[in-house]
Amino acid sequence: MTLNSKIPDGPIEKKWDNHRFNMKLVNPANKLKYHVVVVGTGLAGASAAASLAELGYQVTALCYHESPRRAHSIAAQGGINAPKNYPNDGDSIWRLFYDTVKGGDYRAREANVYRLAQVSNNIIDQCVAQGVPFAREYGGLLDNRSFGGAQVSRTFYARGQTGQQLLLGAYAALSRQIGLGNIKFYDRREMLDLVVIDGQARGIVARNMVTGKMESYLGDAVILATGGYGNVFFLSTNAMMCNATATWRAHKRGAFFGNPCFTQIHPTCIPLSSDHQSKLTLMSESLRNSGRIWVPKAKGDKRHPNDIPEEERDYYLERLYPSFGNLVPRDVASRRAKEMCDKGHGVGATGLAVYLDFSTTIKRLGKKWVEEQYGNLFDMYKQITGEDGYQQPMRIYPAVHYTMGGLWVDYNLMSTIPGLFVLGEANFSDHGANRLGASALMQGLADGYFVIPYTMGDYLASNKFSKVDTNHGAFKDVERDLDSMTKKLMSIKGKKPVDEIHKELGKIMWDKCGMGRNEARLKEALQEIPKLREEFWNNVTITGSADSFNQELEKAHRLADFLELGELMCHDALQREESCGGHFREEHQTEEGEAKRNDEKFAFVAAWEYKGAGNAATLHKEPLTFEYVKPSQRSYK
Amino acid sequence: MSEQTMNLKLKIWRQKDKNSKGQFVTYAMPGVSPDMSFLEMLDLLNLKLVRNGEEAVAFDHDCREGICGTCSMFINGRAHGPLKGITACQLHMRTFTDGETIVIEPWRAKAFPIIKDLVVDRSAFERIMQAGGFVSVRTGGAPDGNAIPISKAVADEAMDAAACIGCGACVAACKNGSAMLFVSAKVSQLALLPQGYAERKTRVEAMVAQMDAEGFGNCSNTYACEAECPKMISVEHIARLNREYVRAKLV
Incomplete structure (x- = not known):
């Protein structure tokens, strides 16, 4: 099969407009005859479900939470980008497009990114109309702030809770359509497989998480908006339930997986305190504006940080990057922190942390100023941690935060399975090898509000659908297979709880496919993961029963998929013999230790095709061309 | 960071499903690090239970950052535990002392039936939102975001109300099981903003009617809801809801 990205012809600023005109429409009376299943109701899923229902399509929406308002979109703090140019500082659609392609280290599709920049202005208008309480200036107009990776102020925000407020906006639109009867909504349902009939995605089978029953949901098309897979690392800033099951099982039904190795590591997280830790907490990157990062010059120095004299501290970012200092991009800051700790300079009980010190700023501007700027983060x-960041330096360490990779989609957001669309973080997305701050909310809502309502209509109007119901053999087969998979999991009755094996997988992934990757370690991981997978299938233990509310069983299904996805991530990282964005291959760096891209050989999207259990996945390449933003090497010296 | 661990006793509500009778079960819980979060302490308990072939304690949780509103438990008689302005997932074990007995219960309210152990069904909140917790705008066609200026003071107050995470602590803390703080937070946010003006009347009527239909109790102004709200939503919003309701009925 050949990959067709279906990028429309014409100059980049006209592509989307032309395409919108050329796409087929479904006439208003006929929309009611079509049925779309939306899986996941975070920003992308809720906005898609609501917008499609408003148009008149029949929609079924499902999520594994008890309410769409719990989706992890809610945790985004910083803001959402749009080039409104309200501050009059020279912003434009073109500049946001340029920043995003460059920030992604030239591994994103130009046409998609341009469309994203184009529709982002509409998102702000839409959200304001919904009653999203964005921050405002005294004159009553919307406020903007600056954010990493941009020289203009284009970030709209609602205190430190922008994701929450945007999600509540989409949730309100979704709730309205549910109340009107245009959307049938099912909570506490987890999609466990995709149903493909006559080569078309025609529905899903989900587990009712309260009764344990496998339930079939039929549609003429299926949308997956099920988020990212950062939890393959066990520890990440993702919520506990975030998982790859929906996308992975769709992958096994024929959807190619794009750039699985592209993961983003965020530099300013609160470090691990013990083995019992369940997740990592992010602190806003803005802390790096006023804090200085350092480690002791002496290895294994266990003195209290306040007892280490100035001349025995290594402010390594300021030393290595005199012009950017502590403000180097996320990937650089993260990698250098890891390097310092690997060399034995790490601090705290675990030795896996560096100091973020505010004493210079407190001396210069006073504690009160720091409190006003960052009080909530210090709290x-x-x-x-139980420690006072005003009295002694904070300890920080990088943590897995976002996955740029995901199911491969064409310009219409359709995967390689006809009728299966993938939105938000779940697709391989517009962020290339590195996502800029305040861009995730933008992409999720762009996909849901402003792209899928058009491309879905085109798909439905252009195709014929056989008349089937959920008694069709394909649904029954999938239900039966899932029941037997569940039965098998329950019957293992081994010695290790799910979380214990998940932690072991996380450690392999973090050590060998994390911030720094090399051939030898990736090959080790490729030996270890199949062994761990085998142990899982022989030695996991799950208590409770399959026909009731059972969180251990839920986790087991998710881990079964992480154990396969992790392996593909390592294969992808191994084949990509270059460093770009969040993917750092230690063999490919400059003399100063910076990422070295190889545009000649690796300017492509890696799209992996599943070839059955035990067989190696096949790599397909979608070449990337850069007509408008010419690739250059990044430098922060 | 502390080296010492604590020995605790946990009294946890266990209930097989909605229709079964529940009971407290006591667990000895040694080796608790003060640096653990409360939910990590429960993770540790569950690991031990599963290793012993006993069923894990079911509890709702997700973001573990105090924003998703999923976690929902009564800890020593307090919604989200003893500290002010945080959710259960933000509570750390250093708040407790060695040798202490900790009582953990689900939200108790008629409108929130128990699903299992500490997990309750809060879908009543969903139906209230579906009745009117929105501005009826469809995607597309919205005017420019700056078309209607909104004073900073009003926008800030709307944001104070919008900070509600829908966890249900207000209902659980209220002796009447009233949902007034939850409902008022949404009514207030949208009554304050010009975008919500057009539907002020129908919104408050529909949401209050649904609230009553779900079996939530009446508000008797004890303010337990405000005291236990992890986002410290003010009861002033209840006052605004009452004004909106009277206005809707009179005008």
Whole structure:
């Protein structure tokens, strides 16, 4: 099969407009005859379900939470980008497009990114109309702030809770359509497989998480908006339930997986305190504006940080990057922190942390100023660590935060399975090898509000659908297979709880496919993961029963998929013999230790095709061309 | 960071499903690090239970950052535990002392039936939102975001109300099981903003009617809801809801 990205012809600023005109429409009376199943109701899923229902399509929406308002979109703090140019500082659609392609280290599709920049302005208008309480200036107009990776102020925000407020906006639109009877909504349902009939995605089978029953949902098309797979690392800033099951099982039904190795590691997280830790907490990157990062010059120095004299501290970012200092991009800051710890300079009980020190700023501007700027973050730090960041340096360490990879989609957001569309973080997305801050909310809502309502209509109007119901053999087969898979999991009755094996997988992934990757370690991981997978299938233990509410069983299904996805991530990282964005291959760096891209050989999207259990996945390449933003090497010296 | 661990006793509500009778079960819980979060302490308990072939304690949780509103438990008689302005997932074990007995219960309210152990069904909140917790705008066609200026003070107050995470602590803390703080937070947010003006009347009527239909109790102004709200939503929003309701009925 050949990959067709279906990028429309014409100059980049006209592509989307032309395409919208050329796409087929479904006439208003006929929309009611079509039925779309939406899986996942975070920003992308809720906005898609609501917008499609408003148009008149029949929609079924499902999520594994008890309410769409719990989706992890809610945790995004910083903001959402749009080039409104309200501050009059020279912003434009073109500049947002340029920043995003460059920030992604030239591994994103130009046409998609341009469309994203184009529709982002509409998102702000839409959200304001919904009653999203964005921050405002005294004159009553919307406020903007600056954010990493941009020289203009284009980030709209609602205190530190922008994701929450945007999600509540989409949730309100979704709730309205549910109340009107245009959307049938099912909570506490987890999709466990995709149903393909006559080569078309025609529905899903989900587990009712309260009764344990496998339930079939039929549609003429299926949308997956099921988020990212950062939890393959066990520890990440993702919510506990975030998982790859929906996308992975769709992959096994024929959807190619794009750039699985592209993961983003965020530099300013609160470090691990013990083996019992369940997740990592992010602190806003803005802390790096006023804090200085350092480690002791002496290896294994166990003195209290306040007892280490100035001349015995290594402010390594300021030393290595005199012009950017502590403000180097996320990937650089993260990698250098890891390097310092690997060399034995790490601090704290685990030795896996570096100091973020505010004493210079406190001396210069006073504690009160720091409190006003960052008070809530210092409170949060104290709540978690019990330490006072004003009295002694904070300890920080990088953590897995976002996955740029995901199911491969064409310009219409359709996967390689006809009728299966993938939105938001779940697709391989517009962020290339590195996502800029305040861009995830933008992409999720762009996909849901402003792209899928058009491309879905085109798909439905252009295809014929055989008349089937959920008694069709394909649904029954999948239900039966899932029941027997569940029965098998329950019957293993081994010695290890799910979380214990998940932690072991996380450690392999973090050590060998994390911030720094090399051939030898990736090959080790490729030996270890299949062994761990085998242990899982022989030695996991799940208590409770399959026909009731059972969180251990839920986790087991998710881990079964992480154990396969992790392996593909390592294969992808191994084949990509270059460093770009969040993917750093230690063999490919400059003399100063910076990422070295190889545009000649690796300017492509890696799209992996599943070839059955035990067989190696096949790599397909979608070449990337850069007509408008010419690739250059990044430098922060 | 502390080296010492604590020995605790946990009294946890166990209930097989909605229709079964529940009971407290006591667990000895040694080796608790003060640096653990409360939910990590429960993770540790569950690991031990599963290793012993006993069923894990079911509890709702997700983001573990205090924003998703999923976690929902009564800890020593307090919604989300003893500290002010945080959710259960933000509570750390250093708040407790060695040797202490901790009582853990689900939200108790008529409108929130128990699904299992500490997990309750809060879908009543969903139906209230579906009745009117929105501005009826469809995607597309919205005017420019700056077309209607909104004073900073009003926008800030709307944001205070919008900070509600829908966890249900207000209902659980209220002796009447009233949902007034939850409902008022949404009514207030949208009554304050010009975008919500057009539907002020129908919104408050529909949401209050649904609230009553779900079996939530009446508000008797004890303010337990405000005291236990992890986002410290003010009861002033209840006052605004009442004004909106009277206005809707009179005008």
